[in-house]
Amino acid sequence: MRWEGDDGRHEGWGATVFPDGWVSTGPADGGVRVHLIGSDGRIGFDRGDVVDGRTAIGWRGHCACGWQGPLWERVAKARHDFAARRIYALTEGLLFGDAPDDVAVAIRAEWETHLDPPTLVAVRQAAEAVRRARGHLDAAVHAAREDGRSWTQIGEAAGIRRQSAQDRWGP
Numbered sequence: 001m002r003w004e005g006d007d008g009r010h011e012g013w014g015a016t017v018f019p020d021g022w023v024s025t026g027p028a029d030g031g032v033r034v035h036l037i038g039s040d041g042r043i044g045f046d047r048g049d050v051v052d053g054r055t056a057i058g059w060r061g062h063c064a065c066g067w068q069g070p071l072w073e074r075v076a077k078a079r080h081d082f083a084a085r086r087i088y089a090l091t092e093g094l095l096f097g098d099a100p101d102d103v104a105v106a107i108r109a110e111w112e113t114h115l116d117p118p119t120l121v122a123v124r125q126a127a128e129a130v131r132r133a134r135g136h137l138d139a140a141v142h143a144a145r146e147d148g149r150s151w152t153q154i155g156e157a158a159g160i161r162r163q164s165a166q167d168r169w170g171p
């Protein structure tokens, strides 16, 4: 299953991870197909054979942008700890390597978080507000000059020195 981002740059999926960096890209007859993922996030070399999903060592999210999530490591029952991403999964039914449902949900949530971490949303919005305000200020100064106001008056209104106002907005 694929998850689409808004801008076409992101396309995520939950991969089953096998030893030596091989990841599954989907079920095949009697198991899964495995590929290598390039550092650019693209699906690379196809190993060509069919792999038994029960040999999986874990799961993680991938994205076409190159992002990859942390490994949800498959462990023995005694080491199971969901919060530490150590997962015990019954071998039975693992032929296609699918992550347990709660792990699949968590990996999808990790992928969604990489799209828009809340702290970066705040930076983006604040920077956008600054750009807009700068545009308004430039337009207002231009209008004041058209209206015959001096650089001294404009500087005073803007809270800066005459010379600074002239340097910034003058010809």
Ligand SMILES: [Zn+2]
Binding pocket: 009, 010, 011, 063, 064, 065, 066, 067, 114
């Ligand atoms: Zn992405």
